[in-house]
Amino acid sequence: MFEFGIIARQGCARAGYFHTPHGDLLTPVFAPVGTQAVVKTLTPAQLSELGASLVLANTYHLYLRPGDELVAEMGGLHTFMHWLRPLLTDSGGYQVFSLTQTRKVDKDGVTFKSHIDGYTHRLTPEKSIAIQENLGADIIMAFDECADPNDHTYIPKAMERTHRWAERCLAAKRRADQALFGILQGGVNPDLRAASAKFISSLPFPGLAIGGLSVGETKAETYAILDLVNGILPEDKPRYLMGVGTPEDLIEGVRRGVDIFDCVLPTRLARHHAVFSPEGRLNLMNATFARDPRPIDETCTCYTCQTFTRAYLRHLIAAKELLAGTLLSIHNLHALIRLMSEIRAAIIEGTFESRVPEWQTQWRGNAERLN
Amino acid sequence: MFEFGIIARQGCARAGYFHTPHGDLLTPVFAPVGTQAVVKTLTPAQLSELGASLVLANTYHLYLRPGDELVAEMGGLHTFMHWLRPLLTDSGGYQVFSLTQTRKVDKDGVTFKSHIDGYTHRLTPEKSIAIQENLGADIIMAFDECADPNDHTYIPKAMERTHRWAERCLAAKRRADQALFGILQGGVNPDLRAASAKFISSLPFPGLAIGGLSVGETKAETYAILDLVNGILPEDKPRYLMGVGTPEDLIEGVRRGVDIFDCVLPTRLARHHAVFSPEGRLNLMNATFARDPRPIDETCTCYTCQTFTRAYLRHLIAAKELLAGTLLSIHNLHALIRLMSEIRAAIIEGTFESRVPEWQTQWRGNAERLN
Numbered sequence: 001m002f003e004f005g006i007i008a009r010q011g012c013a014r015a016g017y018f019h020t021p022h023g024d025l026l027t028p029v030f031a032p033v034g035t036q037a038v039v040k041t042l043t044p045a046q047l048s049e050l051g052a053s054l055v056l057a058n059t060y061h062l063y064l065r066p067g068d069e070l071v072a073e074m075g076g077l078h079t080f081m082h083w084l085r086p087l088l089t090d091s092g093g094y095q096v097f098s099l100t101q102t103r104k105v106d107k108d109g110v111t112f113k114s115h116i117d118g119y120t121h122r123l124t125p126e127k128s129i130a131i132q133e134n135l136g137a138d139i140i141m142a143f144d145e146c147a148d149p150n151d152h153t154y155i156p157k158a159m160e161r162t163h164r165w166a167e168r169c170l171a172a173k174r175r176a177d178q179a180l181f182g183i184l185q186g187g188v189n190p191d192l193r194a195a196s197a198k199f200i201s202s203l204p205f206p207g208l209a210i211g212g213l214s215v216g217e218t219k220a221e222t223y224a225i226l227d228l229v230n231g232i233l234p235e236d237k238p239r240y241l242m243g244v245g246t247p248e249d250l251i252e253g254v255r256r257g258v259d260i261f262d263c264v265l266p267t268r269l270a271r272h273h274a275v276f277s278p279e280g281r282l283n284l285m286n287a288t289f290a291r292d293p294r295p296i297d298e299t300c301t302c303y304t305c306q307t308f309t310r311a312y313l314r315h316l317i318a319a320k321e322l323l324a325g326t327l328l329s330i331h332n333l334h335a336l337i338r339l340m341s342e343i344r345a346a347i348i349e350g351t352f353e354s355r356v357p358e359w360q361t362q363w364r365g366n367a368e369r370l371n
Numbered sequence: 372m373f374e375f376g377i378i379a380r381q382g383c384a385r386a387g388y389f390h391t392p393h394g395d396l397l398t399p400v401f402a403p404v405g406t407q408a409v410v411k412t413l414t415p416a417q418l419s420e421l422g423a424s425l426v427l428a429n430t431y432h433l434y435l436r437p438g439d440e441l442v443a444e445m446g447g448l449h450t451f452m453h454w455l456r457p458l459l460t461d462s463g464g465y466q467v468f469s470l471t472q473t474r475k476v477d478k479d480g481v482t483f484k485s486h487i488d489g490y491t492h493r494l495t496p497e498k499s500i501a502i503q504e505n506l507g508a509d510i511i512m513a514f515d516e517c518a519d520p521n522d523h524t525y526i527p528k529a530m531e532r533t534h535r536w537a538e539r540c541l542a543a544k545r546r547a548d549q550a551l552f553g554i555l556q557g558g559v560n561p562d563l564r565a566a567s568a569k570f571i572s573s574l575p576f577p578g579l580a581i582g583g584l585s586v587g588e589t590k591a592e593t594y595a596i597l598d599l600v601n602g603i604l605p606e607d608k609p610r611y612l613m614g615v616g617t618p619e620d621l622i623e624g625v626r627r628g629v630d631i632f633d634c635v636l637p638t639r640l641a642r643h644h645a646v647f648s649p650e651g652r653l654n655l656m657n658a659t660f661a662r663d664p665r666p667i668d669e670t671c672t673c674y675t676c677q678t679f680t681r682a683y684l685r686h687l688i689a690a691k692e693l694l695a696g697t698l699l700s701i702h703n704l705h706a707l708i709r710l711m712s713e714i715r716a717a718i719i720e721g722t723f724e725s726r727v728p729e730w731q732t733q734w735r736g737n738a739e740r741l742n
Binding site: 036037041043045046061066073074080081082188222261290291294303307308309311312316318322323325326327350 | 407408409411412413414415416417431434437441444452453463495612661666674678679680683685686688689690692693694696697698
């Protein structure tokens, strides 16, 4: 039910497929984030049209609202949000650990207060899996602890806990139509990362995720960790780099063996009026665009670029029209999905490494991460 | 260039067409409102898909932002907003007169302060036509004065001024590819309305609009005025009832000879979580919909009803997801456009009057106007 195959390689880069109950993912793939069972401002029809194949939804948010049992009663997340292609849910861990002021971790799980109403809730490995089984995504994630990358005394403890919880998630899992991915932790410490890669790889997960990156470390640190784990992770399982999504990070991630990415960056930038472009990241609220008759990107094939000028988009932003967010999200998501599609084709054609400088130049001004 | 033809009648109801440079309008027709060169939250692709043919944009708003000269420089309003079917612009009069605290009327025009930045501007009949020529809609409107319907001493003055301004608008108009419609005023006073209908009909306008209704008068008063002017207006010109758009008002308007309607009601309701339905106007934020697996309307063919449950729409609203506004707008606009399409088909088949009770029953709970 979850066959992963590699159809071409160039260096460490891989082009493959991951078969799921809701269709094949063609890897490498970028997944838009639909936190609350919706990729913000977009219909599933628009998401399909811009080329999305895998969508991520957040367990923490959906557990709190509308509740995973309600989603199950409505036929599961695919039916509820009408995304009939592959879905991935995270474990809730990352969001819960972000609530630094209102959560307490113990050996068994995490107690935290809801950001919506302040009520106390508890997540454990078993509870996270139960919620994700109610939601019903194709790919579900082990409950892990993502520690502050600068807290060097705590990182080993968080990693050890992540390893114990990984075993408990595997034991708790019931549904055969979901692939449970394990998550490596270990911060940017090479020894810990190597140990985590070895341990998580030794468990019977059908896919492996690299967690705890793009959380404040430098890009050089990110890439060094990817180089390191790339030599350890098994070749025959898909590799998912969580929460990473600048164009540069996608290119460098694929070069280091990553197959799956997700990030809120394209939709979050869109809500702040910023777009990816070959001229760099542009803020379309800027008055210099008021009479600019060009699309965001002359070479882009998305609905927004095929239909509207920068002047019109700037007008929508200035007039506080919500459609601006929709149109900019379409462009930003399409830009990353198109980049992944070009990369995949190049790996298959054997031209990937020779085209890297061209992509690096094209996306040079778009490297900044979220912080 | 602007041929109007009636292809069937039943009683006073007419089914026809109005040929414009951007295609034929099939009348009776309901026009969504795109105040700032966008029907709020919808792409032109979504508007087309839900069946819109004519879209209204507001001269007052576009004159202030982004400016009619900028729109002209970008190729005109059709190109700017990418609505390639017929467009209609109002004259700016209605919005300017709504600024009761910050405008001054004189014989020649109106001086007012912008709601955006407080700067002083002036609209005259000639200026309104010049702006509308820059915008370039297919149907443009004469600059009129819409008086408070309860100010019985002022209404005759406003009507007289509207008549003088109508003549000046005709004299000012230059473009041959735009149809300038005249507007009747006269409040709910039958003598004044009859005089206005006669006078405006005597001028060489290719279409006639009934202004100053649905502004606080009772429905009985609206319908009495429509009955009255229906006997006076020439049969061979399209009749446009401005700003009216409850399902009941559309049915009763068509029965009284109206061909064109516009209203912000469907999109404004959508932003307040309310939808038209055969069960009456529903507010989908209501917790009773949290686990409701039905679409808004089982009989509706719109994207929203074909795709999503009330439970999902209610979740989007509760989670403050902007897509709710998009999906509810699609439904509400489609409901009125579908009603008009059913009405047109029934007039052609000769079954219109016999179906009126059925539509009245179907839309019974949706009669409330905006106020």
